[in-house]
Amino acid sequence: MKIPFNKPYISAKAEEYMTEALRSQRHSGNNAFGQKAVNFMKQKYGFNEVFLTPSCTSAMEMGALLTGIKPGDEVILPSYTFSSTVNAVVIFGAEPVFCEIDPNTLNIDASKIEAHISPRTKMIIPIDYAGISCEIEQIMDIAKRHDLIVMQDCAQSFGGYFNGKPNGSIPHLAAFSFHETKNMNAGGEGGGLVVNIPEWHQKAYFMQEKGTDRRLVLDGVKSKYSWVDKGSSYLLSDILAAALLSQLESEEEIISKRKQVTDAYYKLFSIFKKKGNLNIYSVKNHIRTNHHAFWVVFDNAGTRSLFMEKLRAFDIFVYIGYMPLHSSPMGAIFGYKPDSLPITEAISERVVRLPFYAGMADEGLNYTIEKMHLVLSEIYGK
Ligand SMILES: Cc1ncc(COP(=O)(O)O)c(C=O)c1O
Numbered sequence: 001m002k003i004p005f006n007k008p009y010i011s012a013k014a015e016e017y018m019t020e021a022l023r024s025q026r027h028s029g030n031n032a033f034g035q036k037a038v039n040f041m042k043q044k045y046g047f048n049e050v051f052l053t054p055s056c057t058s059a060m061e062m063g064a065l066l067t068g069i070k071p072g073d074e075v076i077l078p079s080y081t082f083s084s085t086v087n088a089v090v091i092f093g094a095e096p097v098f099c100e101i102d103p104n105t106l107n108i109d110a111s112k113i114e115a116h117i118s119p120r121t122k123m124i125i126p127i128d129y130a131g132i133s134c135e136i137e138q139i140m141d142i143a144k145r146h147d148l149i150v151m152q153d154c155a156q157s158f159g160g161y162f163n164g165k166p167n168g169s170i171p172h173l174a175a176f177s178f179h180e181t182k183n184m185n186a187g188g189e190g191g192g193l194v195v196n197i198p199e200w201h202q203k204a205y206f207m208q209e210k211g212t213d214r215r216l217v218l219d220g221v222k223s224k225y226s227w228v229d230k231g232s233s234y235l236l237s238d239i240l241a242a243a244l245l246s247q248l249e250s251e252e253e254i255i256s257k258r259k260q261v262t263d264a265y266y267k268l269f270s271i272f273k274k275k276g277n278l279n280i281y282s283v284k285n286h287i288r289t290n291h292h293a294f295w296v297v298f299d300n301a302g303t304r305s306l307f308m309e310k311l312r313a314f315d316i317f318v319y320i321g322y323m324p325l326h327s328s329p330m331g332a333i334f335g336y337k338p339d340s341l342p343i344t345e346a347i348s349e350r351v352v353r354l355p356f357y358a359g360m361a362d363e364g365l366n367y368t369i370e371k372m373h374l375v376l377s378e379i380y381g382k
Contacts, residue, residue, distance in 0.1 A: 001367050002315040008180040008188075009257075009358040011250035014243050018187065021242035029208075029235025030218075033242040040248050041192070045166035047174075048196040051208050052186075052236035052244070056155040056177030059193035060088035060125075062234040063151045063173040065207055066200055069094045073122040078108040079326035079336075079344045081127045085153045086325055089123065096334055097121070098326045100343045104281055106295070106351070107134040109343075113142055123149045128157030128167060130353075131183070131292025132283055136162050136170045143172075151175065154194075158184055159251055160290035167290075168194045178244055183254055183292055183358075187243030190236050207231040257358040258291035264369050265294040265354060268376075277380045278303075294354045295321060301349045303379055308352060310375040316368055321351040 021033050029052065038050045053059040069075070071093030077085055079098035086096045097116045102109045106129040113124060124143055126134040136152060143150045155177035157167040168174035178190030195204050205215040211231025216222040236244075247254070269280045279297040283289050298304040308318050324344050326336035338345050355368060 001364060003317060003355045003360075003364050003368050004357075005317045005319050005353070005355050006181045007357040007359050008185050009183075009247070009250075009254055011246040011254075013246040013249060014187075017242035017246045018239055021239045024238070027238050029237060029241075031238035031241070033238045033245055034236060037241050037245045037248060040245065044248075046169050047166075047194045048198060049194070049201050049204070051193045051195065051204055051234065052241055053191040053193055053208075053234045054236055055084075055179065055189050056153070056175050056191040057084040057087070058232075058234050059175035059177075059191040060084060060151065060153065061091065062193050062204070062207055062232070063175055063195075064088045064092055064094075064123075065230060065232070066173070066195070066204055067123060067149050067151070069122055072120060074118060074120040075123045075125060076108075076113055076116045076121060077125040078127060079324040079331070079341050080106055080129070080322050080348060081153065081325065082155070082322060083325065083328075083330075084155070085125055085127055086330075088125070088151075090330075094122070095120075096325070098331075098336065098341055098344075100341055101347070103297075103343060103347055105129060105132050105134070106281075106347065107132065108139075110135040110138040110142070113139065114146075117142075117146050117148075121146065121148060123151060125151050125153055127153040127155065128160065130281075130295060131157045131160050131290040132281070133157060133160055133162040133167050133287050136167075140170060149173070155179075155191075156182065156292045157290055158182065159255060160292075161288040163286045169196065172197055178247070183258065183290055184244065184247040184251065186236060186240040186247070188240070190240050190244055193234070203229060208234040254358050255291055257361040258356070260361040261356055261358075261365060262289070262291045262294055264365055268369050268373055269296055272376050272380060275380065277376075293356050296352050296354065297347060298350045298352065304350050304352055306379055307375060310378065311371065314371040314375075316371055317355060319353045321353050322348065324348050 073094040108126045150171040151173040152171040174194040176192040178186035206229045214225040327338040
């Protein structure tokens with residue numbers, strides 16, 4: 001049996017909705033299915049406004065454009081993240097300021113943010129690693145005291161909650177990914193930008209539509225549209241929005257299948273955690289995970305490699321997680337060295353992300369658990 005790292009889930013209504021979108025002959029962004037998906041999200045999760053975009057990467061670029069970030073500004077973010085988080089502001093000339101992570105969640109360590117604030121700081125971009133929210137209320141409190149903007153990179157955390165509030169509903173801006181590797185996907189690629197500041201909505205409508213006021217024409221306010229602001233094409237095709245809607249409607253089923261995967265991994269890895277061989281995360285009571293991923297922090301880089309190698313022999317594909325940004329070639333250009341963030345550096349060398357997809361609950365989970373148990377017993381003893 002082959003266990004891939006990820007397999008996109010196909011929801012029951014996907015074909016029906018995508019065919020309907022195709023036959024409508026209105027395929028561009030912000031058409032019928034896009035509007036339905038946006039309304040669904042606003043009603044269910046209480047987002048102020050949502051813009052469907054081609055990816056989370058483009059959602060964050062649009063968010064950064066909206067804030068007016070510019071050369072000379074500083075942005076605080078974790079180094080343990082994907083390049084898209086940092087590129088969103090670097091492409092506008094801003095400078096990243098990397099902050100350490102919490103060794104339990106691998107999210108930004110909120111208690112260390114304030115030490116990085118300077119007169120040039122404009123923004124904080126925390127991420128929700130593996131679908132577990134960062135300490136967003138603490139971060140919003142810091143932002144309020146220092147007059148900073150928070151854009152939460154919720155690429156992995158759609159459908160999770162913080163203190164009973166849906167991820168994405170608390171910060172000024174939030175970006176989701178609907179890439180095929182995520183819990184919910186928009187037919188391969190997709191994203192969403194949540195804008196929780198009403199005064200920014202009109203600017204965002206214009207920026208999403210190439211800097212034009214086309215939105216006012218669609219709303220019947222104007223007869224012709226013109227170039228009114230900076231902007232780009234941050235639109236999701238309606239055929240992909242149809243796929244996304246089918247996934248949004250299947251959220252409960254997707255999350256309950258994914259929970260079975262989390263539970264099985266917890267049961268297995270708790271045995272080895274108790275023996276002090278490795279570490280697994282815990283989720284605090286005020287946070288509800290969306291069961292996006294499961295990761296393990298091994299005792300050293302050598303056992304991590306051994307675990308990965310032995311699983312490959314059983315055709316089980318695991319993955320090392322992020323390469324920290326501060327120790328990447330671009331990180332060096334911004335003056336960072338590997339030892340600038342020792343916690344991030346040390347943990348990243350020992351992380352393994354396990355195969356995780358909704359369909360695993362139906363096929364492959366038992367095989368995976370059995371082989372992982374065997375491999376761990378070989379490495380650490382029974
Ligand atoms: C934290 C984070 N931000 C952004 C992205 C980019 O998402 P997308 O592929 O939708 O652009 C990813 C991708 O996995 C991610 O992990």
